[in-house]
Amino acid sequence: MQTNLVLRQVRLTDGRAVDLTVENGVVAGLAPPGTNTAAGRSVDCEGLYVSSGWIDLHVHAFPEFEPYGDSIDAIGIECGSTTVVDAGSCGADRIAELAASRSVARTRLLALLNVSRIGLQRVDELSRMEWIDREAALSAARAQAGFVVGFKARISGSVVGGNGLEPLRRAVAIAGAAGLPLMTHIGSAPPAIEEVIPLLRRGDVVTHYLNGKANNLFDDSGRPLPVLQGAIARGVKLDVGHGTASFSFKTAEQARRAGVFFDTISTDIYRGNRLNGPVYGMASVLTKFLSLGYPLTDVIDAVTKRPAAWLKRPELGRIRVGEAANLTIFSLEDRPSLLTDSEGSTRTSRQTIQAEGVVVNGQYTACQVRS
Template sequence: MEFIWRNVKLLDRSETVDIVMDANGRIAELADACTVTGGRMIDCTGMYASSGWIDLHVHAVPGLAPYGDEIDEIGVRHGVTTIVDAGSCGADRIDELAASRAEAKTRVLALLNVSRLGLQRVDELSELQWIDREEALQAIARHPAFIVGLKARMSGSVIGNSGLEPLRLARVLSEESGLPLMVHIGSRPPGVEEILPLLRERDVVTHYLNGKRDNRLFDHNGEPLPVLMEALDRGVRLDVGHGTASFSFEVAEMAKRWGIRFDTISTDIYRGNRLNGPVHSLSRVLTKFLLLGYPLEEIIAAVTSRPAGWLGRPELGRIRVGEPANLTLFEVSDRPSELLDSEGEKRTAGQTIKARGAYINGQYFAC
């Protein structure tokens, strides 16, 4: 049976369309609006469709505390068709995360924590012996399509007395495996001026809008640090990674003022900040960037085509007849939203982005 999203807006077209999915879950047609009949139909008047949202930084192992959650609770139930677990598991438990995909409706990819322990502890890089090169390479070999990068959390509470050595070891592992690094920046030590010079093209800095005054990417005048500009010149990417403690409206305005744009917008979501805030959902995080004055097209690209390109899976970031339907249905309403950043600052958005549905693997999920 065909499934039809009727009279829906696309960001790259001036006219609305009917999106027709066939019985095999492929896009059969992008037809003129309100011309297709038959099959199961949803009236999408006033709503947008994009390729399925990709959240490049989540924590999706429910048994891990505090950084864990159910896959579909942070995936299709919030309009996100692809999540990338960002280092919940190292080599010791990555097989468990890979196996959990069988029961999930959301597509799951992973960044392998360079510590074999992953987030079984929150100081997983404090002992260098936990960075096991052979175990990591074997895990990557077992899951070549699942593991898409490496994760190193370079905060003082994580590394203990290890200094920069965990990142140096991660750099070597990246070069051996051919996988990029995602590096978490947080509280000192080490400082961002030490971390960024070790990053290369396609590596990702997550939490780039954090408000930690002793370790952010902007100086006391709000100007970008030279080390940040040098990293961008080398092709280092910037990811939001909102999280509980890593997004500041003030710093986001500094970045926008200087034209320091995000490559990807992600949540760093887990059960605690989903239920209690300040994250709640990818929709809520996207709304913050609408409030900051970014164009809708740029915001949605940061959760579709841009992360899809970084993943080397451009098909996840487009809508094309004949390809599997991987779609998010969302609205932009004039309803106000009260938004909270990680520093406790409240702002009210005049417009709100809200996911309304997701379509993946031939199934539709209402939000």
């Protein structure tokens, strides 16, 4: 383990420049630039920012499943995210394998358990009701307590088949019995979005809320549907979940005009959309929200403080002397980026976020993915 590390002249997201010292994996000091004379590895971070480690609340990190799979570190620390949450790749049948895969990764991995016991072994995993095995799901969640942080249900026509709302009703009941939240994927009808959203509870998450499909959360004039307004009022969380087919600039612009803001920004990243786009990595997705006019602090909070609070792990969303050094170092460059959404529409940003490195277990590692 690296026993001493100094990030010199790094800028916190509140604008302060500091020398940040890490000793034995713990943040040991935040001193004015140039005043830290500690020995050990020194990283020149002048012009760079540091935040707590980025948290990606929606990834697919089970490489055995196609098309939705990838290796943990390729979508984690190599993209600047020190914590990733696998969003339902595995159900009860294979969640133990996903948990075991943590031993060969440097990225912290947590998981949402698919309410279908087969998980994404098939992409119509809720089309047969016998795959929604309540006792198997609850037993798996208990066996993997601490690793499983909630449940996942993909509620769109291609997934549920002719079962309509019944998979969601069962998912809500299973999550309630386990005392855990539910993340619900929304997409094409049936079922209609007006039927889906009212079933969600305080603390549950709607992912893909900025998709551009016909069955989305905004009317033809760009106004939020009443069911969306009601969900926000009762504490349902809104997650981006960009993915291959679930982020629209047009919808995102409508949401911003209407004052409907994200709680968390996530990628829904896996091998295909990492290598071929339109996701590429967390920094690219964050840059899209800069291009929409959101302040840097709001964008970074959506991958640090807010997901950490939802996970009930606030220490993952802050930098504090005496606590574990869980850090992402990034640049904010005054250079344009051509950005593409899931529908092929493009925007050009004036500034570009680039993940430069992470600190995990006291060690600094340069990021591999370039925006």
